[in-house]
Amino acid sequence: MITAYLPGDGHQPLWTLAEGNLDGYSEATTLCRRHTITQPEGVLGLLLELVVFVGDDMQQRLARDDLTAARAGVLWALRARGPVTQRELATALAVTPRNVTGLVDGLAAAGHVTREPHPTDRRATLVTLTPAGTRLVERLEDEQREFAGLLFDDMPAERLDALGRGLAEILERMRR
Numbered sequence: 565m566i567t568a569y570l571p572g573d574g575h576q577p578l579w580t581l582a583e584g585n586l587d588g589y590s591e592a593t594t595l596c597r598r599h600t601i602t603q604p605e606g607v608l609g610l611l612l613e614l615v616v617f618v619g620d621d622m623q624q625r626l627a628r629d630d631l632t633a634a635r636a637g638v639l640w641a642l643r644a645r646g647p648v649t650q651r652e653l654a655t656a657l658a659v660t661p662r663n664v665t666g667l668v669d670g671l672a673a674a675g676h677v678t679r680e681p682h683p684t685d686r687r688a689t690l691v692t693l694t695p696a697g698t699r700l701v702e703r704l705e706d707e708q709r710e711f712a713g714l715l716f717d718d719m720p721a722e723r724l725d726a727l728g729r730g731l732a733e734i735l736e737r738m739r740r
Contacts, residue, residue, distance in 0.1 A: 638667050643701045647690040
């Protein structure tokens with residue numbers, strides 16, 4: 565959950581983002597729009613709108629394939645790492661092994677992954693993308709490239725570079 569507070573008042577919540585719901589979002593963007601986009605509050609308003617827009621778009625897109633963001637995360641991890649144990653998946657996704665079990669169960673039922681015997685550890689199984697799962701991830705990658713093109717192809721290179729550097733700097737500061 566993310567909560568933003570009124571400027572100068574650390575006790576009065578302005579909006580709260582929790583599990584895809586943004587309570588008070590329209591009020592937050594209205595308040596942020598009182599500032600120009602060269603002021604921090606104005607930029608924050610734009611970021612909030614973008615987060616909600618991209619989040620909604622992603623959720624709708626994934627729903628077309630009966631996926632959630634968590635299940636898609638498993639598919640992306642398998643695409644990047646290849647076959648791995650459920651424990652390795654849990655570590656990679658920063659979730660509990662029990663959580664991964666449920667995610668893998670759903671993906672296996674949909675035909676996107678299989679559980680295969682581990683070649684050297686008979687107690688473990690490897691989670692592997694099926695051909696259908698691989699095709700799905702490839703399609704998602706293509707759509708992601710297309711979406712990035714829609715967002716950024718017309719942006720001058722120096723502006724895109726500045727945006728990328730600015731966002732990286734913000735994320736680095738927030739991760740500390």
